[in-house]
Amino acid sequence: MVREQFDYDLKTLQSKVIELGSLAKEALEVAMEGLRSKNVELALQVIDNDNRMDDLEEEINELALMLITKQQPVxxxxxxxxxxxxxxxxLERIADHAVNIAKSTIRLGEKKISVTLEDLEQMFKQANAMLALSIEAYKEENLASAKQIAEMDDVVDELYGKAVREFMASIPQKPEDINQITQLSFVARYIERVADHITNIAEDVFYLVKGKHYLLNE
Structure with a gap:
């Protein structure tokens, strides 16, 4: 009976982590939609919803601590x-980066964006797919999905380098847009960091299944 309760609580813990993953993914998607449409209301929505994810992370930590102290797990x-x-x-860090993107959207204001966002969009598309895959890998304990994430992270890194080079190269031609270009460079960095956090999740899935640590983003 004690083991049954413990297994139930473990499943609850996993469900809460998966829920946090879904919320983080939604925050990232809304933040990017706010950026591309210059929609301050969407940006504010991301910022306002961040407390919900902070609270959920705290619930996860409290449940985990309870399981360790009261159940004496093997x-x-x-x-x-x-x-x-x-x-x-x-996942909470990923949500924080979604907030950072939202704040950059607010700082960009209503002025038309003068540089292409193609690399940013490609980075986001890749990172968003990685995030979905990482949640699935954790849920299913799927090492093939976890391994794929590391390969996808390399693509994000390449796109990040390309995006920043292009942003910097555009400054001499558009010195009046330096604030805008700086904010977009920050956004590229936030997305690159999101991908790094997702790679950490993939490494954790390897540890969960194999019982040893593997570094996937070197």
């Missing part, structure tokens, strides 16, 4: 709890 269970905490931390 090694395999401890690994599952530990990974849940780590993944929740990365």
């Amino acid at each position: 090694a395999t269970d401890l690994r599952r709890i530990f990974v849940s905490i780590k993944i929740a931390t990365d």
